[in-house]
Amino acid sequence: KINKNGEVSDFTKSAESGLAAVFGLKVDAKRKILWACSSPMPEMLNYDTLAKSAVFKFDLVSGKVLEKYTPSTNHKEFVFGDLALTSQGEVFVSDSRNNIIFKVNSKLKTLEPFFQSSEFWNLQGLVFSPDDHLLFIADYIKGPYQLNMQTKQLTKLSTDLKESLKGIDGLTFYNNDLIAIQNGVNPLRVTRLDLGYKQERIINFQILDRKHPAFNEPTIGTIVGDHFYYVANSQWGGYNEDHSIKPKAELQDIVILKRKLAKK
DSSP: OBOTTOOBOOSSOTTGGGOOEEEEEEEETTTTEEEEEEEOOTTSTTOOTTOOOEEEEEETTTOOEEEEEOBOSSOSOOOEEEEEEOTTOOEEEEETTTTEEEEEETTTTEEEEEEEOTTOSOEEEEEEOTTSSEEEEEETTTEEEEEETTTOOEEEOEEOOOSOOOSEEEEEEETTEEEEEEOSSSSOEEEEEEOTTTTSEEOEEEEEEESOTTOSSOOOEEEETTEEEEESOOOTTSBOTTSOBOOGGGOOOOOEEEEEOOOO
């Protein structure tokens, strides 16, 4: 965690309660909770083949682990890439290995499959519309989708634009638009996708950042007010073929970029 003075300190202990490589974070400020999804990866420090993917619930103030949720399915391996929260505090997580969207069941203290489709190839970012009626889903290979939470009808967001909508990792919602981090296209970029009045198709495309000198696999971000903060260099290329980390001289300091978003 980083305070207002720029001082950095650990929010939680390494590997606490079985915490593995952390991919997604979401703050529930209203309930003072930090949610994190983690999965064991060969590149992580002290990699343990017996570690399990899980969603962790932390006290936002103390950093204490309040709950740990693991999947209730028979699948053995999961890669939890991102989290999405409804306005009521319900938690959903994307599994890019089996292409399942899970939901936290707080009563049973487990992760239950909520939705899956043969349409999906590689699930990444998730974000809800402000009214919780729609869940927007980034498929890394095929582009963004929309899921109706009442009917569970899945719709690929259509567009007449020529720009590629593939390679989206992080996905956030702002002023009826999707803010997408595309690290699967060249050049790497952050884009703003206008959903239109009905939020069912992409009618406009704006590039917010492209070929930024700090870019080295940008991944996910968050919106505070009218500003978008995001990880510019997650450094997926910072590992050797044997999964060991490269020498320090070949790595970079982590950069968080801030972008002012214009209102319509």
